[in-house]
Amino acid sequence: MKLVNGFKSVLAGKPDQSVIYLPDPETVGVSVMDIPYIRPKILVKENDPVKTGTPLFCDKRNLRIQYVSPATGTVRKIIFGERRRLKEIVILLQGKEDFIRFETLTPEAVDTIQKPDLVRLLQEGGLWPCFRQFPFKDTADPDLEPPMIIVSLNGNDPFSPHPAAVLENEFPAFEFGLRVLGKLTRRIVVSSRQSSLDRLNGVKNHVTHQVPDLYPAWDPGVVLYRLKTTVEENRSWCISAEHLILVGKFLLTGTYPVKRVFTVTRPGDQKPHIIARQGSPVKTLAGRFPDKSLITTGRFNGRPVDPDSHLGFFDTTLNILPDNSEEELFGFIRPGISKPSVSRTFLSSLFKTPKELDCNLHGEERACVNCGYCARICPVDLEPSFIIKALLSDDIEDALSFGLLDCCRCGLCTYACPSKIELTHLLDSGITAYYKDKQ
């Protein structure tokens, strides 16, 4: 697959390819913050005992879609945020791990199982949310047959876990998962970054599409944009490779799989891949970090996380971004030998050295001057400045026809904007408003 637009700078802090195992933490959490559009209905009370696999909350939009506990113990706390919106449910690990047992599926039985039974099994086991549906990237609608399911081997961040680390020892589960997908759709697309391929060995044969090593070429939204030929394909689904492994493992063993692979990136440091329990506390994964740093689950398209909170179901990486808010003398005219920029206005554009990114704006918000930097970098050929102008003037029809829903919210337009306009935030708000309008 070809792609010319994307983030071309080399980034510092690439994680080490080795793997370490973390012991079980004291508490784990199930976060709601990374689940799209959910209206949670809580199924447990504080101090309730839970097993691994006990449903904690479900989605009011479809009560059969459940989210389950990734550990055995008691519900320690149910944390609410603004407007009493559920933020996360914290579970204190106690006693020996006790699993809720679900039906298992043998590789031979895959061909005979009916789709509704498969869906029910995945919903009960808390793994249905692995499937996400375009264009809103909402939890997939089980009643639909998607025209295509895109399996993405790479995560949301440039330094998300390497697929080789995720797939290590899990190859049978992955292959089994692919067979399960065959029950849900006619077309399965497996995409991988070119740079990931050489360590993939056997999985390589399953990769149907290679994408260039250019963020966000491996984002399923971008893959879909490049592949789709009909309007129907806008309703395709996507699933990440590690979630597909979870699905495969769950169906093979009949228990909820709890181990996940994480990466942590921080300035000037290479950290190995970490295998830990789902929902581990941010603090134990992040380790020590400088004061005032911002911790996110994806520097371009993640969410900021509190050090005291727990990682969500979809989070696989933590970026620790330093805060360099120290104001610089004559910053607007310095040569900038080490400043990261997609423009050519810094000397750094002449060198290919890895650049450090911090969590600062590097300027102040100004009016849009129509410079076209956002359109130049957009991986799905949008004109973000035109779309936000349509959105700001409440012209949703224009915004949609310009391709608003093709936006994969990769954040690059906002990254590049010299006027520091919150383009991604505006686009995301526009998409969310349209979604709510349709409900």
Next chain:
Amino acid sequence: MSSLKKRFESTQKHFSGSGKLKVLGPLFEAIKTVFFLPSPRTRHQPFVRDSLDLKRFMSFVLLSLLPVLFFGIYNTGLQAGLAGGKTYTVSQAFLTGLTYVLPILIVTYAVGFFWEILFAFVRGHEISEGLLVTGLLFPLTLPPTIPLWQVALGISFGVVVGKELFGGTGRNVLNPALTGRAFLFFSYPLTMSGNVWIAGKASVDGVSGATALAVTAPQGQSITAALTDSGFTLSNLFFGFVPGSIGETSALCCLLGAAFLILTRVANFRVIIGGIAGLVLTALVISFIPGDGGSWMKAGPLYHLCAGGFLFGITFMATDPVSGPGTDPARWIFGFLIGFLTVTIRVANPAFVEGAMLSILFMNVFAPLLDHMVMKYKVSKRIPNV
């Protein structure tokens, strides 16, 4: 550096909150951010941002204008010397030029910033960087002999009517600097056309102060020969040792600025290349039309390119992203039509010897329409997703 910072921090209280000088808050912020680039934390996704900001973006336009500015000052002095029958050294010419250009520059920035600050204060927003560029572009389009009160009037019209009435930076339809110049051109034609292009000329008789574009050949002579006779050889026009607006005379300096803007990607190369292509093609085609050999019709593309203000306009005025189109195909068309219209006005309209200003302003008005058509086309190529 840290003492300067302390100084800002200690005076900040007077300009914010309940300070006595709270009214001047935007001015204080503007001055402070010139010295210290602010860099607050990101609040929304993505959490990392590019190092380029609008201040630097605009500063690079100023940098690209420096060759034009310095040569313009030098040439103003040089032409004044020639008109007075003297040959100045480089430094003499530069200093003489400075006595004409500096007052124009100072008046432009003073009056321009007055309006900018007034509007920033009334609207309660930050002072935008756009005026730095407008304030340097505007004087460069004027003849050195222009009265200073007209300079003040012109920049006022450019900033207030050309920009602020539309809502300020980012919302103006027309290029503010050119709007100001057009206002002066039509309101005070006596000081903006004819023999006004040489500073200090009044003292000597017998030297024409007209620009190359005003030259027409007598019966039987070709336009190029007539231009050479008047001192407008192609090399003079290219290097810029001719009378004209302060900044427009040197094609070389404009090309240097264009190269800098294109290499740093501050200006969009499509406008510049498209414009030059439009001018060259149109001039070529028109030169094959049979007709009077003594008019600019027969001058050919090179003379059209180097004479007048076209290169200055296409490099610094047409590439203004706000008043130009926002899509790439529209930028090509926009540039091409500016080149086409410039030549057309020059050869076909006896009322205006120069067409660059009018063609850019005209295309500014059409830029949204070009964008509209390009977006329509792009939408038709997309797979609908609603």
